[in-house]
Amino acid sequence: MAIDLVFVLLFVVLGRSTHHHGLSAGGMVSTTWPFAVGLGAGWMIAASRHRSGASLEDGSLIVVVMVAVGMILRVLSGQGTTLAFIFVALAFLGLMLLGWRLLFRLFSD
Secondary structure: HHHHHHHHHHHHHHHHHHHOOOHHHHHHHHHHHHHHHHHHHHHHHHHHOOOOOOOOOHHHHHHHHHHHHHHHHHHHOOOOOHHHHHHHHHHHHHHHHHHHHHHHHHHOO
16 A cells, blocks of 8 residues: 555655645645545555455456545535546546556566
8 A cells, every 4th residue: 555655645746746836735735635535545445345455457446446536525625626636536546556556466476
């Protein structure tokens, strides 16, 4: 889960930098918390299925749950979202969270 959280933080840093929102502590927390909660939800679902979280299947589940929960929480907290942002989040986080799992799988055999 720690590796996944690192990539969520990278997503937030890159997004805030790209859109010139700054990297203040408050801004980082505001942008990160919905995705961190979503990440926790994804991991809880994987754990409830007695999964380790390390497989590509687990990673796919975690990404979808994380982005869905994250976007819902952003809307409910007044941060909003757009369809483009949803696609960017799915693409970036999917690539990162599935990427490390794929590399782990390739080099652990």
